[in-house]
Amino acid sequence: xxxxxxxxxxxxxxxxxxxxxxxLGVTLLHVAPDGRAQIQQNGAWIARLLVQAPSFRVSLxxxxxQLLERPDTPxxxxxxxxxxxxxxxxxxxxxxxxxxxxxxxxxxxxxxxLESEQFRAVCDNHELDYRATAARVAHDRLVSSAEVHRLxxxxxxxxxxxxxxxxxxxxxxxxxxxxxEAYEELSLLYKLSGSMIVNQPAEQFLTNACGELQQVVGVSxxxxxxxxxxxxEELCDxxxxxxxxxxxxxxxxxxxxQIMECIGERREPMVVDDTxxxxxxxxxxxxxxxIVIPLRSEKQRLGILFGSNKLDGxxxxxxxxxxxxxxxxxxxxxxxxxxxxxxxxxxxxxTLHALTSAIDAKDSYTHGHSExxxxxxxxxxxxxxxxxxxxERVYIAGLVHDVGxxxxxxxxxxxxxxxxxREFDLVKMHPEIGGRILQDIRQMEDLxxxxxxxxxxxxxxxxxQGLAGEDIPLFGRLLGxxxxxxxxxxxxxxxxxxxxxxxIAEVRRHAGTQFDPQLAELFVNLDFQPFFDLIQKxxxxxxxxxx
Amino acid sequence: MRTQPLxxxxxxxxxxxxxxxxxxKNAGYQVITAEDGEEGAAxxxxxxxxxxxxxxxxxxxxxxxxxxxxRGEEATRDIPAIMxxxxxxxxxxxxxxxARISAVVSKPFSPREILTHVYELLGDQPQNGQENVxxx
Numbered sequence: 001x002x003x004x005x006x007x008x009x010x011x012x013x014x015x016x017x018x019x020x021x022x023x024l025g026v027t028l029l030h031v032a033p034d035g036r037a038q039i040q041q042n043g044a045w046i047a048r049l050l051v052q053a054p055s056f057r058v059s060l061x062x063x064x065x066q067l068l069e070r071p072d073t074p075x076x077x078x079x080x081x082x083x084x085x086x087x088x089x090x091x092x093x094x095x096x097x098x099x100x101x102x103x104x105x106x107x108x109x110x111x112x113x114l115e116s117e118q119f120r121a122v123c124d125n126h127e128l129d130y131r132a133t134a135a136r137v138a139h140d141r142l143v144s145s146a147e148v149h150r151l152x153x154x155x156x157x158x159x160x161x162x163x164x165x166x167x168x169x170x171x172x173x174x175x176x177x178x179x180x181e182a183y184e185e186l187s188l189l190y191k192l193s194g195s196m197i198v199n200q201p202a203e204q205f206l207t208n209a210c211g212e213l214q215q216v217v218g219v220s221x222x223x224x225x226x227x228x229x230x231x232x233e234e235l236c237d238x239x240x241x242x243x244x245x246x247x248x249x250x251x252x253x254x255x256x257x258q259i260m261e262c263i264g265e266r267r268e269p270m271v272v273d274d275t276x277x278x279x280x281x282x283x284x285x286x287x288x289x290x291i292v293i294p295l296r297s298e299k300q301r302l303g304i305l306f307g308s309n310k311l312d313g314x315x316x317x318x319x320x321x322x323x324x325x326x327x328x329x330x331x332x333x334x335x336x337x338x339x340x341x342x343x344x345x346x347x348x349x350x351t352l353h354a355l356t357s358a359i360d361a362k363d364s365y366t367h368g369h370s371e372x373x374x375x376x377x378x379x380x381x382x383x384x385x386x387x388x389x390x391x392e393r394v395y396i397a398g399l400v401h402d403v404g405x406x407x408x409x410x411x412x413x414x415x416x417x418x419x420x421x422r423e424f425d426l427v428k429m430h431p432e433i434g435g436r437i438l439q440d441i442r443q444m445e446d447l448x449x450x451x452x453x454x455x456x457x458x459x460x461x462x463x464x465q466g467l468a469g470e471d472i473p474l475f476g477r478l479l480g481x482x483x484x485x486x487x488x489x490x491x492x493x494x495x496x497x498x499x500x501x502x503x504i505a506e507v508r509r510h511a512g513t514q515f516d517p518q519l520a521e522l523f524v525n526l527d528f529q530p531f532f533d534l535i536q537k538x539x540x541x542x543x544x545x546x547x
Numbered sequence: 548m549r550t551q552p553l554x555x556x557x558x559x560x561x562x563x564x565x566x567x568x569x570x571x572k573n574a575g576y577q578v579i580t581a582e583d584g585e586e587g588a589a590x591x592x593x594x595x596x597x598x599x600x601x602x603x604x605x606x607x608x609x610x611x612x613x614x615x616x617x618r619g620e621e622a623t624r625d626i627p628a629i630m631x632x633x634x635x636x637x638x639x640x641x642x643x644x645x646a647r648i649s650a651v652v653s654k655p656f657s658p659r660e661i662l663t664h665v666y667e668l669l670g671d672q673p674q675n676g677q678e679n680v681x682x683x
Contacts, residue, residue: 176565180658183566187657190634216659 012088013104017162021155025141027107029083033100035061046109046137050081053122065096067103072156074148078119080112082143084152086159106155108143185323188216192330202338206240206331213327214242214307217320219291221245222307224331225256226295229302231339243307245286255283259292260304269293269321269328275308291316293328295335302335352399359405362413366402368538369486374398376482376523376531377450383522384478394478397450401479404434404451428463431455450475454483459513470516477516481507481523484514490535500528551673553577553594554665557587557610558602558631563654567600570658571665575673584608588616591623598669599628600661603638611638614646627668631656 013028018041021028027047028040035057039047050056059077066075067085071092074082084106091099113119114134123130143151192209206224214222221243228237239253247255258280263270272290275283283290287308295302305328310316356370377398381391405413408430412423419427434451438444453467453476460468462480472480488503498506504524511520554576556567561582568578579594581587583605591599591613599617601610608616610630617623627649632638634653643651650664666672 172565173569176562176569179562180566180570183655184657184659186655187660190655216657218659 013086013159014162014166016165017086017159020158020162021106026155027109029105029107030102031060031064031067031083031105032102033061033064033096035059035064038102040104044109044140046113046140047107049122049126049128049133050107050109053125055118055121055125064103067105068092068096071159072153074108074152078113079116080110080114080142080145081118082108082110082148082152084108084155086155089163108148108151109137109140110143110145110148111138112145114138181319181323184216185326188212188323189326189330192327202235202334203238203240205334206235206238207242209327209331210240210305211242213305213324217291217307217323218311219243219307219316219320220309220311221286222305223252223256224295224303224305225253225260226303226335227260227301229300231342232302232335233342235335235338247282247286251282255280255286256304256306259283259290259306260301263292263294263304265301266294267296269325271316271318271321273315289316291321291324293321293324295328295332297332297336302332305331349396349399352396355403356399359402362405362410366490367541368534369490370399370402371538372486372531372534373401373479373482375534376485376526377479379526379530380478380482380519380523383526384519393446394450394475396444397447397475398479398482400434400438400444400447401451401454401483402430402434403437404430404432406437407433428455432464447475449473450479452476454479456480457514458516462514472516477519481515481519484510485523489531549577551575551577552597552669553579554598554600555579555581555587555591555594555596556600557581557584557590557605557613559583559605560602563602563631566658567661570662574662574665576665584610584613588613591617591626592620595622596626598665599626600665601628601630603630603632603636611642611646611648614648618645618647629661629664629668 018028022041025042027042027044029047029051030038030040037051037057037060039051056077060083063075063077063083067083068087068091069085071085071087074084076082086104086106091103114137119134120130123133191212206226210222210224221241223242223245224240226232226235226238230236237253239249239256241249241252245252259278262278262280270292272278272292275287275290278290290306290308293305295304305324307324308316310320353371360366360369374395375398378391378395381394386394408426412419412426415423431452431454435448438448438451450473452464453472456462456465456467456472456476457480458469458472458477460466462472467476485503485507488498488506489500491497507515507520507524511517515523554571556564556571556578557580558564558567559582564580564582568580571578579590579596581590584601585607587599587601587605587610588608590596599614601613603610605613614628614630617626617628628647629650629652630638630643630648632651632653634655636653638648638651649668652661652664662672
């Protein structure tokens with residue numbers, strides 16, 4: 001006779017339980033509600049005979065519901081034939097009416113079977129000699145009826161433990177996955193907060209942030225478009241991009257602007273599964289799905305982050321949007337800080353301009369003088385190769401270099417014609433008065449040399465201290481030159497402005513006596529157009545002023 | 548014979564073991580773990596992994612001591628190693644050179660970054676990895 005091979009059918013049994021049952025040598029069946037059974041493992045010969053017998057199938061069909069009920073109690077099918085059902089907890093709870101797919105069960109055979117009518121019928125059915133078959137089966141591992149209950153209980157415990165272990169493993173895996181994502185997020189935020197320094201070039205920071213996010217989320221590209229917000233200054237309307245994209249930057253910007261329109265006032269991240277649903281021109285060519293994270297301050301829209309196409313082919317999920325969102329928060333803080341910093345800078349410079357205008361207003365001839373000295377001082381500092389920050393400080397020192405004139409009587413400052421020695425002494429006090437006015441402002445400490453020493457001369461004949469050569473601080477030498485140049489180039493109470501060529505000739509002539517010779521050489525080669533533009537602007541302002 | 552590279556992960560914090568193991572397994576590597584330096588050294592000598600990822604600060608034997616010990620054994624002399632350290636903690640150059648540590652990653656680390664180091668040291672990811680395989 002031939003017996004059908006056993007098919008290990010799909011099973012919900014935990015793998016470790018199957019292994020253990022295998023080692024115990026018990027037969028594992030897969031039983032369908034119609035009574036058909038398949039051997040999953042350890043098909044003893046007797047088991048194969050049984051599952052093929054129609055009478056066994058009938059008994060199984062009748063007992064099927066019981067297999068789902070009490071797993072710790074064996075179901076007695078025939079004398080000496082027991083089944084221990086191994087339904088999942090969920091199946092046991094929901095019952096047979098809910099789920100009629102095959103259930104796993106352990107088949108236990110005892111010696112009583114060999115004496116039963118049913119066994120004889122099976123042998124007849126298979127055309128086997130009853131005695132020979134019984135003798136052969138007696139060699140198989142048979143259980144005694146006394147053991148069956150204990151064995152069933154143990155198998156049920158093993159099943160329960162294995163299922164619980166499985167659940168714990170699944171839980172551990174999902175927790176580890178979640179923890180891994182949290183690590184990813186934390187490490188990203190650490191990295192970014194470390195590089196979030198206000199005075200680092202913002203472009204660099206934002207480009208890095210885009211790149212990091214593209215890598216961490218694992219998308220083929222990630223872009224950041226900043227809003228058309230004037231307070232963002234040079235960042236306004238800029239696009240930052242990480243990853244290869246088929247479109248040109250201007251097309252990407254246009255796409256970003258359309259997306260920004262689409263999301264309107266939305267604050268939460270958004271995942272779009274199919275970009276064709278969004279009416280954004282050119283988007284579907286580079287993106288199947290899309291993740292969009294709005295960057296918003298309390299009051300206004302600052303920009304959007306948007307990216308697409310996971311590199312592993314998966315779809316974008318809420319985990320990705322959560323990651324992007326926490327980065328978006330950092331970016332928003334960065335942009336807000338930057339705007340505040342810029343506001344403060346603008347306020348500071350505005351205040352200084354107001355202060356210098358107030359000084360210059362004391363003497364209509366010197367209108368705009370401080371601003372022009374600041375401008376040319378900075379240009380000279382740049383030509384001398386000083387760093388950007390120092391050049392900016394020279395500019396500010398230029399703005400305030402004459403602040404001490406507040407302490408000089410107006411009748412002296414505005415006096416037409418030559419000053420008396422006594423009057424000149426009063427004028428000569430303005431650098432030190434200026435120094436005293438500013439000395440308590442900590443943020444302006446570095447500017448003091450420019451204020452104090454812009455009337456010193458290279459040959460030591462200047463005031464207030466008569467310093468000479470390189471003893472005169474650099475800020476003093478720079479502003480001294482710019483100051484003298486502007487004085488010669490504009491009308492004064494005591495004389496008219498000199499011609500430009502004449503002024504340049506004077507600077508050259510006094511190099512090495514009044515001026516630092518090296519700076520004088522750099523100075524005469526500067527581009528003076530911005531200076532003339534400024535003069536023109538100041539003259540127009542002057543004309544508009546009421547007489 | 549091993550079909551996929553075997554990586555030994557050593558850390559006394561089980562959550563780190565879980566996160567790193569899972570990331571590596573998902574990428575197609577075989578992983579074994581140990582919870583301190585002594586156990587790690589024993590596991591390395593027994594299984595001769597293709598790579599070691601170890602925490603620095605551990606009871607009984609630091610990750611650095613463990614690596615130094617393994618460098619003294621013929622069988623484990625050339626196994627590449629990555630060291631995990633607490634943020635802000637730095638190991639001296641000569642120590643790293645002596646224990647032949649290929650890369651140092653500070654905690655909290657990015658699991659993705661660790662995987663990048665692994666790819667760099669062991670070559671491309673194994674064939675059956677799921678990390679960059681597209682799903683239907």
